[in-house]
Amino acid sequence: MATLNQVIRKCRKSKPKMSKTPALEGCYQRKGVCNKVYTTKPKKPNSAQRKVARVKLTNGKVVAAYIPGEGHNLQEHSVVLVRGGRVPDLPGVRYHLVRGALDLQGVATRTTSRSKYGTKKPSKSN
Known part of the structure; x- marks a missing residue:
């Protein structure tokens, strides 16, 4: 425990987040x-x-990133966009890939929550 004089001389610092x-x-x-x-x-x-x-970022760091949605067209040397967001049941996976950006195509069969999966609005065919 710090004494009063120690606190006055050097105030308490909170840990960085x-x-x-x-x-x-x-x-x-x-x-x-x-x-x-x-x-x-x-x-x-x-x-x-x-x-x-496993993705090597432009800053040189290598991370494991989750591929959301059903099916994907990724292979080695594909260029992808990485965002934050962990997967609770996969240890060490703290990042998600963005569907519909760069080489990763959107989910074709999606009808709901399309913006999260990079899917275009289906055209009305009468």
């Missing part, structure tokens, strides 16, 4: 190149094959 997305370095999104595209299993009690990509 840690970033949840340190690889983005304060930016909202970053461009990157896929090194590897693979599937991984989630933590208990969930069971699935989650699609993940």
Whole structure:
């Protein structure tokens, strides 16, 4: 416990807040190149094959990023846009890829929440 004189001389400092997305370095999104595209299993009690990509960002950092939606066209050397946002049941995956940006196409079959998956509005055919 600090004495009163110590507090007067040097006031208490709060700890700096840690970033949840340190690889983005304060930016909202970053461009990157896929090194590897693979599937991984989630933590208990969930069971699935989650699609993940290892991406090298333009600042040189390599991160694991989740590929949202059903199906994708990614392969090695695809250029993608990375945003923040963790996947609760995948340890170490703190980033999402943005669908419909750069080389990653939107989800074609989507009818609801289309803006999150980069899908164009379906045309009315009478």
